[in-house]
Amino acid sequence: MLVALPMLWAVGYAAIYSVGGIGYFSQGWTFEHWKSAIAGYGVMQSLALSLGIAAIVTTIVTCVSLGVVICFPEWRQRASFYCLAGMMLATPVSVTAFMVVIFLGSGGLFARLLFYMRLIESPSDFPELIYDRYSIGIVIAQSISFLPLMLFYLSQLWQTIHADRLLFLSQTLGCSLRQAKWRVVLPTMLLRSRSVILLVFLFSLGSYEVPLLLGRQSPQMFSVLVQRYANRFDLLLKPQAFVLATVYFAISMGLLITYLRWRHRHEV
């Protein structure tokens, strides 16, 4: 009840508000807000940006963590590996975003080091990595935040699928170590971890603090734009916030069903 009722309220409220069912300035049921949201710049751009960033972050996190676990299987036995991943996992996303600012900002540490190396002459010569057009800062900060989660999961998965035995068996059947790793272990791990990959995608899609601190004013990611539209002085734009929220709910709920199905299939 503590979870179901507020969730029902949130989803229902967003959907009804977006079609004019409620709201101080509502003039009755209408699809006008949806039409103007689809025709407008902000909402569709935000949709594309959020999905794009989530897809890129998920790809980076998956590739890097699969690469680390498959190329360095001996790290799983080292305490320093777990300490490193644990430290990164314990770091709040807001702190990660702040660290990206002080390291990769135009006046940040790397820019200062390049200045001393005489590669740049002023902060403006440093390439724009935060508040930038391509959201590089957001992608870096989110990838760092989700990487330890994936590393922990894949390290456990290595044991669960008995990857060492798979490697040994493949080599016995004539594969080289490289073929065994990339043609046997990699597809097996990828298939088994697809539900967690989807989870990372969902977490990235709904992130707030990182795009708020490192993103541009326009376009903005889902959470930031919903919050901005909902708190604007122009109350006539408020239904647009709930159009966006309804789209976000629909995408997340659909992907969650897929996630639970995949999980269930592995359990069976």
Next chain:
Amino acid sequence: MKFSSRCRSILLPFVFALVLAAYSYLIVLSLGSGWSFPSLLPDRFDYSPWKHFWADRDGLRIAALRSLGISLVVSAISTTFGLSAARSIRETRSRWGLYIAYLPFVMSPVVIGVCLFDLTIRLGIAGTVFGVIATQSMFATAFTTVFFSELWSPQVDRYEQLVTTLGGGRISVWCHAILPSIRGLVVVCVIETALFSWLDYGIVSIIGGGNVKSLTVHLFAYIREASVNQAAQSSLVLLFPAMVGMLLMIGLYVISVGQKSRTNSRLP
């Protein structure tokens, strides 16, 4: 070949040292004031961010205590409710129950918070600590429900049946079967939910509406004001409990693995 194996052996310590250096840099920045380009260190080492913190000029200490209080209450509520919700989901094998529990777990707290804001106004809890606790508890309860339902061991069910068969009532089942078996999970869950609440910014900023000033609210204000030294100090204050919590969890994991191996070695 030798070079490659040497590279492999030093890569992990190198990455570990790099990450530690990044965190250490935060400490260095927090010890002074000013950070003008191109200096690598603060302009003056006068410990002013920490003096500000201890003198409580910006209400940082009160904010830290407030955040601590909120996180303790949220963790207590969510662990209690999540435990019983997970148990009933396991008993009924309800897929819908699990689906609903997963919803807030994977969705953006900010988007849901925006949709719930109207409800909190109607209930008269918007802009209050109670409203923040109630909303955070919803998300934390969803997490604990998912956590306990995923990690519930069938052994606990068998203990429960044993106590019931021997004439134990409801309280005896909880005291003698359930709680002793999942003691470790409960501790991990309390730490996780307390950390979730401690590090939350989205819900505090939306439901709190600026009236509930938590540590994360201060951190965001400092970053936006470009007050690097103060932001570094707030980041460290935020990081410290998260790191301690993570160390505690790793310690618990090591202890449980040690106990398991001892039990296995005793078996014939």
